[in-house]
Amino acid sequence: MSKTIADIARIAGVAKSTVSRYLNGGSVSVATRHKIEQVIKETGYVPNTFAQSLKAKTANIIGTIVPRLDSFATSHTLMGIDDQLRNQGCRMLITNTSQDMNREIEAIYELARQKISGIILLAARITDEHLEAIETTNIPVLLVGQQHEQIHSLIHNDYDAGYELGRYVLDRGHRRLAYLGVTEQDIAVGVRRKQGFTRAVEETGACTVAYYETSFRMSDARQYALQLLQQPLDATIIVCATDNIALGVMKAAHELGIEIPGQLSITGFGGYDVTEVVHPALTTIRYPYQEAGKIAAQDIVKLVHRQHVQMVTVMDYELLQRESVDKC
Amino acid sequence: MSKTIADIARIAGVAKSTVSRYLNGGSVSVATRHKIEQVIKETGYVPNTFAQSLKAKTANIIGTIVPRLDSFATSHTLMGIDDQLRNQGCRMLITNTSQDMNREIEAIYELARQKISGIILLAARITDEHLEAIETTNIPVLLVGQQHEQIHSLIHNDYDAGYELGRYVLDRGHRRLAYLGVTEQDIAVGVRRKQGFTRAVEETGACTVAYYETSFRMSDARQYALQLLQQPLDATIIVCATDNIALGVMKAAHELGIEIPGQLSITGFGGYDVTEVVHPALTTIRYPYQEAGKIAAQDIVKLVHRQHVQMVTVMDYELLQRESVDKC
DNA sequence: AAGCGAATTGGAACCGGTTCCGTAAATATG
DNA sequence: CATATTTACGGAACCGGTTCCAATTCGCTT
Numbered sequence: 001m002s003k004t005i006a007d008i009a010r011i012a013g014v015a016k017s018t019v020s021r022y023l024n025g026g027s028v029s030v031a032t033r034h035k036i037e038q039v040i041k042e043t044g045y046v047p048n049t050f051a052q053s054l055k056a057k058t059a060n061i062i063g064t065i066v067p068r069l070d071s072f073a074t075s076h077t078l079m080g081i082d083d084q085l086r087n088q089g090c091r092m093l094i095t096n097t098s099q100d101m102n103r104e105i106e107a108i109y110e111l112a113r114q115k116i117s118g119i120i121l122l123a124a125r126i127t128d129e130h131l132e133a134i135e136t137t138n139i140p141v142l143l144v145g146q147q148h149e150q151i152h153s154l155i156h157n158d159y160d161a162g163y164e165l166g167r168y169v170l171d172r173g174h175r176r177l178a179y180l181g182v183t184e185q186d187i188a189v190g191v192r193r194k195q196g197f198t199r200a201v202e203e204t205g206a207c208t209v210a211y212y213e214t215s216f217r218m219s220d221a222r223q224y225a226l227q228l229l230q231q232p233l234d235a236t237i238i239v240c241a242t243d244n245i246a247l248g249v250m251k252a253a254h255e256l257g258i259e260i261p262g263q264l265s266i267t268g269f270g271g272y273d274v275t276e277v278v279h280p281a282l283t284t285i286r287y288p289y290q291e292a293g294k295i296a297a298q299d300i301v302k303l304v305h306r307q308h309v310q311m312v313t314v315m316d317y318e319l320l321q322r323e324s325v326d327k328c
Numbered sequence: 329m330s331k332t333i334a335d336i337a338r339i340a341g342v343a344k345s346t347v348s349r350y351l352n353g354g355s356v357s358v359a360t361r362h363k364i365e366q367v368i369k370e371t372g373y374v375p376n377t378f379a380q381s382l383k384a385k386t387a388n389i390i391g392t393i394v395p396r397l398d399s400f401a402t403s404h405t406l407m408g409i410d411d412q413l414r415n416q417g418c419r420m421l422i423t424n425t426s427q428d429m430n431r432e433i434e435a436i437y438e439l440a441r442q443k444i445s446g447i448i449l450l451a452a453r454i455t456d457e458h459l460e461a462i463e464t465t466n467i468p469v470l471l472v473g474q475q476h477e478q479i480h481s482l483i484h485n486d487y488d489a490g491y492e493l494g495r496y497v498l499d500r501g502h503r504r505l506a507y508l509g510v511t512e513q514d515i516a517v518g519v520r521r522k523q524g525f526t527r528a529v530e531e532t533g534a535c536t537v538a539y540y541e542t543s544f545r546m547s548d549a550r551q552y553a554l555q556l557l558q559q560p561l562d563a564t565i566i567v568c569a570t571d572n573i574a575l576g577v578m579k580a581a582h583e584l585g586i587e588i589p590g591q592l593s594i595t596g597f598g599g600y601d602v603t604e605v606v607h608p609a610l611t612t613i614r615y616p617y618q619e620a621g622k623i624a625a626q627d628i629v630k631l632v633h634r635q636h637v638q639m640v641t642v643m644d645y646e647l648l649q650r651e652s653v654d655k656c
Numbered sequence: 657a658a659g660c661g662a663a664t665t666g667g668a669a670c671c672g673g674t675t676c677c678g679t680a681a682a683t684a685t686g
Numbered sequence: 687c688a689t690a691t692t693t694a695c696g697g698a699a700c701c702g703g704t705t706c707c708a709a710t711t712c713g714c715t716t
Contacts, residue, residue, distance in 0.1 A: 004702055015666040020704055027663060046441050050387075051703035054378040055671050069410075070403040078397050082424050094422045096410050113374050218605060251605035274602050277546060277579035332672055343696040348674055355693060379673035383701050 003045045012039045023047065053115060061091045062300055063111040064120045067099045072243075072272040073289050074122060077144065080293020081120060088301055105129050112137035118304040120144055120296050124186045126151065140303035144296050146188050147312055152303060154296050154313045158188050158269075161285045161317040162196025165267060168283075168319060169237055170204045173328035174265065177201065177209040178235035180224070180245055182216055193241055193269055210235060214245060221248030229256050229264075236265060236328050243270035246282055250324070261326035271320060280323035287317050331373045340367045351375065381443060389419045390628055391439040392448045395427045400571075400600040401617050402450060405472065408621020409448060416629055433457050440465035446632040448472055448624050452514045454479065468631035472624050474516050475640055480631060482624050482641045486516050486597075489613045489645045490524025493595060496611075496647060497565055498532045501656035502593065505529065505537040506563035508552070508573055510544055521569055521597055538563060542573060549576030557584050557592075564593060564656050571598035574610055578652070589654035599648060608651035615645050 005023075009016045012035045022028045022036045039045075053059045062085055066074050078094065085092050093116065097103035104123055108130070111119055118140040123130065126148045134141050134151065147153040169177070179197060184190040194211070201207050214224040221244065229252055240246035246268030250260060258264050260280055268275060271286025292315050299309045333351075337344045340363045350356045350364045367373075381387045390413055394402050406422065413420050421444065425431035432451055436458070439447055446468040451458065454476045462469050462479065475481040497505070507525060512518040522539070529535050542552040549572065557580055568574035574596030578588060586592050588608055596603060599614025620643050627637045 005704095006702075016703080017667075017705075018665060021665085024704080026705095027665095029664060032664085048382070048702050049442050050378045050382040051671090051701070053671095054376070054382055054673085054702080055704050057671075059378075069397070069406050070400065072398065075398040075403060079424065079426070082397075083426070096407065098407070098411070114377050218601065222605065247602065247605050251607065254607040273546065274575065277550065277575045278606050279579065279582040333674095334672075344673080345675075345697080346695055349695085352674080354675095355695090357694060360694080376672050379671075379701090381701095382672080382703085383674050385701075 003043045005045075005047065008036065008039050008043065008045050011043070012036045058115045058117050060089075061093050061114075061116050062118045062120060062297070062304075063093045063095060063107070063114075063116040064122070065095045065097060065104055065107045065111075066122045067097055067104075067124060069094075069096050072270065072274075073145075073287070076289035077122065077293040077296070080290035080295075081297045082293075083290075084294040084297035085301070088297065090297075090301060099124075101125070101127065101129075105133050108133040108137060108139070108141075112139055118142070118300040120300050121151075124189075140300065142296055142300045142303060142309075144292065146186075149311075152299065152309055152311055154292060154299060154315065155188060156287045156292065156315045157317050158192035159196040161269065161287075161319075162193040162198075163200050164196075164317075164319055165239065165269070165285055166197040166200025168321070169239065169265070169267065169325060170200060170207070172265075172325055174237045175207050175328070176235045176237075177207060178212065178228075178233065178238045179209060179241075180212045180214060180221070180228075180238055180249065181241040182213060182245070189241055189269075197239060208234065216242060216244060218244045218248040221245040222252050223248075225249040225252035226255065229253060229258060233264075237325065238264065238266050240266065240268050243268035243272045243275050243282065243284055246284065246324075247275070247278065250278065250282070261324050265325040265328070267325060271318070275320075276322070282320075283322045283325045284320050285317050286320050288315055291315070331371045333373075333375065336364065336367050336371065336373050339371070340364045386443045386445050388417075389421050389442075389444050390446050390448060390625070390632075391421045391423060391435075391442075391444040392450070393423045393425060393432055393435045393439075394450045395425055395432075395452060397422075397424050400602075401473075401598065401615070404617035405450065405621040405624070408618035408623075409625045410621075411618075412622040412625035413629070416625070418625075418629060427452075429453070429455065429457075433461050436461040436465060436467075436469075440467055446470070446628040448628050449479075452517075468628065470624055470628045470631060470637075472620065474514075477639075480627065480637055480639055482620060482627065482643065483516060484615045484620065484643045485645050486520035487524040489597065489615075489647075490521040490526075491528050492524075492645075492647055493567065493597070493613055494525040494528025496649070497567065497593070497595065497653060498528060498535070500593075500653055502565045503535050503656075504563045504565075505535060506540065506556075506561065506566045507537060507569075508540045508542060508549070508556075508566055508577065509569040510541060510573075517569055517597075525567060536562065544570060544572060546572045546576040546579075549573040550580050551576075553577040553580035554583065557581060557586060561592075565653065566592065566594050568594065568596050571596035571600045571603050571610065571612055574612065574652075575603070575606065578606065578610070589652050593653040593656070595653060599646070603648075604650070610648075611650045611653045612648050613645050614648050616643055619643065 005016050005019050009019045082092050095107040120142050122144050143151045143153040147155045181194050182190045201209050214221050246266050253260050268282050268284040275282035302309050333344050333347050337347045410420050423435040448470050450472050471479045471481040475483045509522050510518045529537050542549050574594050581588050596610050596612040603610035630637050
């Protein structure tokens with residue numbers, strides 16, 4: 001049976017409070033320090049975290065709410081967060097919501113109930129319910145991947161990335177373009193990337209661009225592209241809003257015997273590792289997810305300690321020029 | 329400020345114990361039940377989990393220790409576990425060890441300290457230190473993906489999968505084979521798959537098979553294959569121990585202008601979703617990771633409740649015949 | 657040796673629940 | 687109607703820590 005602090009005190013012949021002080025770096029004489037040290041080593045005593053947290057009214061834990069686990073972006077962001085929090089002597093609790101927004105809200109309340117000290121939220125969209133939950137629980141929240149004026153946010157530079165990618169494909173001579181995006185409910189992925197891209201197109205002029213929309217799922221993108229490519233497409237390139245979509249489109253093109261990039265160029269967004277080994281290697285935008293996770297961890301810890309953090313932090317990105325875009 | 333059970337009791341004009349009984353389904357009269365219900369609704373009272381766990385001496389949480397987060401196998405297993413545990417009214421705590429075995433050991437002790445009720449362990453190898461940690465903390469542990477005689481285990485049928493895949497490629501006429509595996513320290517992936525494959529080869533006879541070894545990383549596999557394929561390889565097929573390795577090899581083959589499956593066939597193990605969209609689609613073994621996660625969750629809960637669970641549960645698998653293997 | 661401030665230490669209260677136990681009230685039994 | 691049996695409820699102890707406060711001890715000064 002595991003020992004309590006009272007046991008340790010009794011064995012060492014001191015009071016509970018003295019042992020507690022020893023553990024928390026209060027003033028203890030050298031003699032008693034040694035005695036207690038000895039007893040703790042012998043008994044293998046470890047303090048009960050519940051009792052500690054009960055008194056402290058807070059657990060030194062950061063909760064992270066994610067929409068899914070099986071995504072490159074999520075898992076790499078999580079790894080960055082985990083790494084950094086560990087360095088800062090903080091633990092992380094992951095809550096997966098399986099893309100169910102109600103679960104996001106529930107998760108906020110549930111984490112609050114568990115006296116989590118801060119929340120990192122990876123959400124596609126912030127609703128009034130989110131705001132209400134954050135308001136009423138009064139827990140520091142850092143939003144990652146999306147921006148909201150009322151919440152501290154860490155975002156990727158989707159607009160500039162879209163613009164730079166647009167410029168790149170236009171510079172390579174493409175003038176008849178297709179953009180395969182996602183729902184505009186997702187501001188970062190559905191709107192900002194497209195806006196950046198659109199600005200590049202408008203600056204250049206004398207372009208045609210057709211906009212399409214599919215889901216985030218690779219299989220949906222593939223089906224959609226299969227339909228799209230079966231009828232003559234008036235475009236030399238399909239710019240896809242995510243790497244997954246791009247992979248789905250590439251597959252569809254292969255299935256229809258369309259050569260990439262010979263007959264059709266393709267780009268993505270994300271920088272998933274698999275985009276490097278597919279053939280042809282996908283030209284895409286690399287987002288530093290792991291790095292973002294680290295910064296997110298630093299920021300949420302600052303927020304928890306009531307230190308200043310800028311309302312919005314923008315991460316950098318990198319254009320990966322590979323093989324899936326041809327000169328035109 | 330959040331209310332305590334004492335506040336609720338005072339406002340409702342009853343004793344703490346009565347409120348507690350109400351919350352935990354003890355005998356309470358209809359009148360007081362309504363009164364308390366009313367007060368709780370008005371105040372938005374939620375019990376403090378620390379105080380509850382302090383008394384209960386256990387938190388109703390299952391800890392899951394994983395070597396990494398950015399893997400198809402891990403994330404899908406986690407999703408399955410999470411889903412099932414949620415259904416059973418249980419929470420999950422994920423600990424990522426970044427493939428550091430010391431962290432695995434630490435994690436076991438740390439989870440014990442937090443009075444976690446059970447642990448699901450995804451580990452490549454079980455050492456004496458693991459056993460000691462499990463022994464001393466005395467927490468129910470379920471090992472997933474590997475088998476150990478002293479620990480309840482849930483495994484994939486790697487041996488039969490290796491055998492069936494071996495039979496398949498041999499049936500397709502291949503006789504000069506290469507097997508690109510991983511370290512034998514990983515019994516499931518490094519040993520069992522290879523053994524099954526080898527048995528198929530031996531049954532058939534009149535075959536040559538060369539065994540090679542690389543790491544789990546796609547980039548390493550690619551480099552390794554680049555070396556391997558540059559000199560003439562006396563094989564018509566490379567059987568890879570994981571899908572990631574297979575993807576790396578496919579990339580290397582593309583880079584060297586080797587046509588798949590025309591000049592060289594390739595297979596993997598895993599059934600990662602991306603293997604379906606690469607070109608050619610990879611012939612591989614699909615393991616039901618998510619399903620395995622569900623069963624793991626059920627089993628660990630049973631173990632926590634001291635119900636009987638068989639020492640080893642073997643999951644099924646499925647051979648996915650796709651495009652990366654040619655007749656020979 | 658007396659006086660004084662600082663360093664240690666023990667005791668008790670407290671964090672917010674759960675549960676045991678005893679009593680009072682309600683209901684059933686004869 | 688008296689007694690036996692349930693049922694409802696309050697009081698107090700307890701879970702295992704932390705922290706405040708008062709008391710004691712210690713080292714140093716004059």
